[in-house]
Amino acid sequence: MISPFPPRRIDVVEWDALRERLLELGLEEPWYGGPLGRHVAQGDSRLLRLSFDNSPAALRLWNFLLSEEERLFAARARGDHIIGTMKDLGIVPLFAYALPRTLAFYPDGAWWIPCVMELSAGLLRFADEIGLDESFCPVRAMVGAFLGEGHFPRPDLVTCSVGATCDDFSAIAQRLNGFGVPVLWWEMPHVRAPDPGEEVERLPSGQAVPAVQVRQVEVEFARIARHVVELCGEPLTDERLAAAIARANGIRAQLDELRRAVFLAPRAPLPALELLIAEMLAIHYCSDRDETEAVLADLIAETRRRVASGAGYGDGTEVRVFWVNPVADLTAMNLLEACGGRLTGTDFMFCHALDPIPVERPPFTALALMALSDPLAGTAAERARRVAAGARRFRAEAVLVSRIPGASHCAYEGEFIAERLRAELCIPVAEIEVPPMSDSVQPVLRTRIEAVLEAARKRRSER
Amino acid sequence: MDLPEFACFSPFLPAEWGAAHGVRLRRLARLPATASRAAREGRCTYAANAVELARAFLAGGGAGAVFTTSCDQMRRSAELLAPAERVFLFNLPHTWETPLPHRLYRQELLRLSGFFCRAGGRAFSEEELVAAMRRFDEARRELLARQERLRAAAFARQLFAFHERADGSLPEAGLDEAGPARGPGIAVLGGPLLERDLWLFDLIEESGGRVLLNATDTGERTLPRCFDRGRLAADPLGELADAYFGHIPDVFRRPNSELFRYLRRELEARAVHGAVLVMPVWCDFWRAEAERLRAWLPCPLAAIDLADDANGRERARTRVQALLETIS
Known part of the structure; x- marks a missing residue:
């Protein structure tokens, strides 16, 4: 259903009233639909602090996201195979979705539970108790979520990429393993430039990498595939994998259309927060690929209609901001817009889950190339290059690098990105740090965001 | 040249x-x-x-x-x-x-x-590699043999000197006149040390302990295993790779079970009564394991941040002294 109302930010209470009105007007919801307020009653109290888009497509998106736990437990009850894929963000789940009655999800996603439930789940407290204090990334919440089994069922198989990954994640996953959770570790090599005379492969981004690294990842993927096959008792043929890649590319194409519309339209047809959630669907389809396609189709239809009619948020004068890294507290995305900015480019650490997978290559090779495109597996300079290219493509006027508290990569990347952006595009860059509950630092965040937006406006007026 | x-x-x-x-x-x-x-x-x-x-x-x-x-x-x-x-x-x-x-x-x-x-x-030629491996292997054996006659900081200095020379030669024996320290046995575990961090060993010994195991990243734990002479002759590169990568236990390895296996073996072989875990500030790998080690070790553990300031040293002194009071 296309929204009969102009775009407007509303809170969760308004949403429940609006939903009643939409039902009267003919809104049909999927089985996981319902009032957003029920999620608040179930403990997702952060929703009370968020502003939401008022379209039926956004309602479906939120209900889809917030029903994932329920859907995972339903899958467990049905006897489906469940694979917990940790860290690689967007590649290994394809092995699961290539097979019938098999799904994959990222236990890493538990990093948002302390925010969404405003610490009431006690996951960070548990992490503190086992020595994973606040010097670690908020993904430390994953251990309690895993062991407590209240947020998702225990997966039948758990994979984790290590090597060229952040130390926090590797250390936290090792602690999980120390608590008796079997983990299938696989090696993700640091992506380097080819040495003189070395055989070269090209990533979809055009970056040259040593062919030997592609072969290494292929070997690891073949090993993971063997474990998946053993679990599921179904052959994982090239045809099945190719079909899973084709579906993944369809979803990536949907997101590409959505992103281009949101980033390039004169007025933002969709708020930053909803775009962040929509992008996240790419990594494991929020545990349901069919629904992901349907949710994105609704968002695209709504966005197309808004763009065609000139509807959107703001008046088109907002500062265009490229955002780097996901935020531990979702309210930060609302804050950007409250400060007078709009999202026109993102690198939420999973660009490789958004880029099309090359279909002309054998499936394992294609997936290895995508894994090597992970922005965290290569150099900070390469990530900065991609950020600069994205900022140029979407005409960003400022870049915000959102540091994840405690994350090892964040202590290094901001510097490289800032240097590159300043040298290449001469646009202002600022780093902010967003904790899972940012209420106490919101004045500081606001000041920093306003300052960078102000610098961008000044630059705009001088041109 | x-x-x-x-x-x-x-x-x-x-x-x-x-x-x-x-x-x-x-x-x-x-x-x-x-x-x-x-x-x-x-x-x-x-x-x-x-x-x-x-x-x-x-x-x-x-x-x-x-x-x-x-x-x-x-x-x-x-x-x-x-x-x-x-x-x-x-x-x-x-x-x-x-x-x-x-x-x-x-x-x-x-x-x-x-x-x-x-x-x-x-x-490189295979002959040169074999010769270099033999030279370093013998030097490491000799170095380890010196350990019993040295205080912990002196042994750590010898290790540093050996690694810094990097030519297979050993520094002067420089045996401590005082001989090894006495007191309850302490194992020092954790991340890499710099030479200026060796005050920690002196601190332990001044506080009444005796360091029996230097299992830091720059201690004996990370020495490669001794080379097998047969394999050395047959496949020197393979033997080199296996002695290092195949055998050095470390906290970053996944899984890191070999680190725990090593610690169990070494702690059982020595009369260790307490352990000191040293962690560089912001080192996630060691910090994440601190509580697990505390629960797993058969002896009390003092965890110390290697902060590069006077306050850091004072905190370390307090913790080490408290540990030794506990086990003495």
Whole structure:
């Protein structure tokens, strides 16, 4: 259903009233639909602090996201195979979705539970108790979520990429393993430039990498595939994998259309927060690929209609901001817009889950190339290059690098990105740090965001 | 003519590999006095110091610096150095349970060989590699034999000197007149130390303990296993790779079960009554294991941040003294 109302930010209470009105007007919801307020009653109290888009497509998106736990437990009850894929963000789940009655999800996603439930789940407290204090990334919440089994069922198989990954994640996953959770570790090599005379492969981004690294990842993927096959008792043929890649590319194409519309339209047809959630669907389809396609189709239809009619948020004068890294507290995305900015480019650490997978290559090779495109597996300079290219493509006027508290990569990347952006595009860059509950630092965040937006406006007026 | 010199910071980089190429692969541990002491939030102090050491080394005419991907911090620190063509980042696998990472490690040694050759080293011959391996192996055996006669800090200095010389020669024996310390046995575990951190060993011994095991990243734990003479002759590169990558237990490895296996074995073999865990500030790998070690070890544990300031030392003193009071 296309929204009969102009775009407007509303809170969760308004949403429940609006939903009643939409039902009267003919809104049909999927089985996981319902009032957003029920999620608040179930403990997702952060929703009370968020502003939401008022379209039926956004309602479906939120209900889809917030029903994932329920859907995972339903899958467990049905006897489906469940694979917990940790860290690689967007590649290994394809092995699961290539097979019938098999799904994959990222236990890493538990990093948002302390925010969404405003610490009431006690996951960070548990992490503190086992020595994973606040010097670690908020993904430390994953251990309690895993062991407590209240947020998702225990997966039948758990994979984790290590090597060229952040130390926090590797250390936290090792602690999980120390608590008796079997983990299938696989090696993700640091992506380097080819040495003189070395055989070269090209990533979809055009970056040259040593062919030997592609072969290494292929070997690891073949090993993971063997474990998946053993679990599921179904052959994982090239045809099945190719079909899973084709579906993944369809979803990536949907997101590409959505992103281009949101980033390039004169007025933002969709708020930053909803775009962040929509992008996240790419990594494991929020545990349901069919629904992901349907949710994105609704968002695209709504966005197309808004763009065609000139509807959107703001008046088109907002500062265009490229955002780097996901935020531990979702309210930060609302804050950007409250400060007078709009999202026109993102690198939420999973660009490789958004880029099309090359279909002309054998499936394992294609997936290895995508894994090597992970922005965290290569150099900070390469990530900065991609950020600069994205900022140029979407005409960003400022870049915000959102540091994840405690994350090892964040202590290094901001510097490289800032240097590159300043040298290449001469646009202002600022780093902010967003904790899972940012209420106490919101004045500081606001000041920093306003300052960078102000610098961008000044630059705009001088041109 | 002086041999080309390369700085490194990882026990997984065999100095004998450098020697076979006619270069010195020196593991540095002495921070220059001019080094910046300012810590940046989130950056591991050891990694930051490694960058300082490498910068000074390169500025002083060093041929190159070799970092590894043993952790994200060291991996990213390599990128802070210039010029990039004089920096080699060794892809050190974290996994070890399948053949692939062992193959990858060996491939990286060969890639490092190319780097040495481009920077003034020579292509290695098998005979030279075997000779270098024998020389280093004997030196390590001799070094370990000295341990019982030395105080902990003196032994650690000998290790540092051996790694820094990187030519297979040993420093002067320099035996302590005082002989080994007495008191309850202490194991020191944890991350890498610099020479200026050795006050910690003195502190333990001044407080009434005796360091029986230096299982830090720069201690005996990270020495390669002794070479097998038969395999050394048949496949020296394979033996080198296996002695280092196949046997050094470390916290970053996945799983890190071999570290615990090593600790169990060594603690059972020595009369250890307490343990001190030293962690560079912002080192995620060791910090994450601190509570697990506390629960797992058969003895009390004092965890210490290696903060580079007077307050840090004072905190360490208090913890070590409290540990020794507990076990005495």
